Amino acid sequence: MQTAIIRAERVEKYYAQPSENRIQVISPTDLSIGAGEIVALLGPSGSGKSTLLRMLTGLSTPSAGEVYWHEKPIATASVNVSIVFQSFALFPWLTVLENVEAPLKALGMEPAERRKRSLKILDTVGLDGFQAAYPKELSGGMRQRVGFARALVVEPEVLFMDEPFSALDVLTAENLRSELLELWQNKTIPTQAIFIVTHNIEEAVLLADRIIVLGRNPGHVRTDFQVAIPHPRDRKATSFTQLVDYIYKVLTQPDAQPPALPQTSTGKTVRDQRQMHYQMLPHARPGGIAGLLELVLDHNGKDDIYRLADDLAFQIDDLLPIVDAAQLLGFLTVTEGDAAITSTGAEYANSEILRQKELFRNAAVENVLLLRQIVRAIESKSDRSVPEEFFHDMLDEQFSEDETLRQLETAINWGRYAELFDFDASRRRFIQSEKLHHDADASSTAEIDA
């Protein structure tokens, strides 16, 4: 790669917590963006994609490390970037033309010139004739075209995009993606590099010259590789599907070293800096887990996660927590992007509700540290109840406040379903489940050594 336009050196981000702990959202990360490349950043929810994007654009200051713009610290450089947001972020009270002119006005450009440039870019993005319309009169796709026009009108050296197509329907998104690619490849726009945050693996493989996958807790680069598939890329070509499968594998095995890259790509960084105590509970509901297991069983006990997501018409980001949860509980194994049901998983899928609860209870106590600790703490108290705060304080040393609350919510949901414990919301205490028979419990608590 040529010299970097933007270079992040050991950047970190952490947020202060009321408890005086700080939550690390991004662990020390090096990353550069060079001229001529489209870089896609993928990663599960909460892995810090938007945080990293904000630091690379200069919108947010790293807690440690430095971002350079043409080798000058970004805070002192005159940075030429624009951002396209998922939510379009248009001014509803301004016309299309006024929205596009707004950044030029902010730069102090005189009216005739800014009008000329705005009309030209509106034409480029297919909005000719819509200059007098207001955003509310436009479809989502047209609004995002305004978002693009407004970003491109300043002729940014680097165009940043945070999930720019994810609020659009499939066809509109596909159209806009190919039009953007065409503008880039024909050099209709003077932009030197594009950086796109996305949840959509196929989108990354369609567009990017380079793909970076982040892992979470704290955010870190798991893999960073070049995509050597020539354009136009065919979603059905083997090189394409192999790469999509590879990225699925990386995302579905958050604790494993990324597997070897397919031949169409060349690899670089592999790093894993997580030191976790608690597992991250995937936010899946028991009903969802049961549904997934039934589907896998229906597919002869084994299928590609990609195909399962397709069958369910799920986005991968919605399916992954359910797959993670089934894996964590020992109901499913995932190898090379294929999910295979285990014998307990099959029994669970085939059982009636009470037996399902029992299997879930045993699996949860055996595999999930937080649930095991809650059960044990309740057992050890004479009043059979423990304040939520106790676990909150332990979890918030590892997770952000929001994530801590989500972890507790999922633990309560799983615990209630499995009749491991109940939660008294008015007193904010974990309490013994009334439904749980003590005799049945004796066998599971015998196994609960942490």
Ligand SMILES: Nc1ncnc2c1ncn2[C@@H]1O[C@H](COP(=O)(O)OP(=O)(O)OP(=O)(O)O)[C@@H](O)[C@H]1O
């Ligand atoms: N101001 C803040 N204070 C505390 N924690 C924060 C703050 N902003 C973000 N976080 C946390 O940082 C983590 C990363 O957030 P970020 O939005 O960058 O992730 P993301 O990968 O873009 O997620 P998504 O795909 O869901 O948009 C999350 O756990 C989030 O809760």
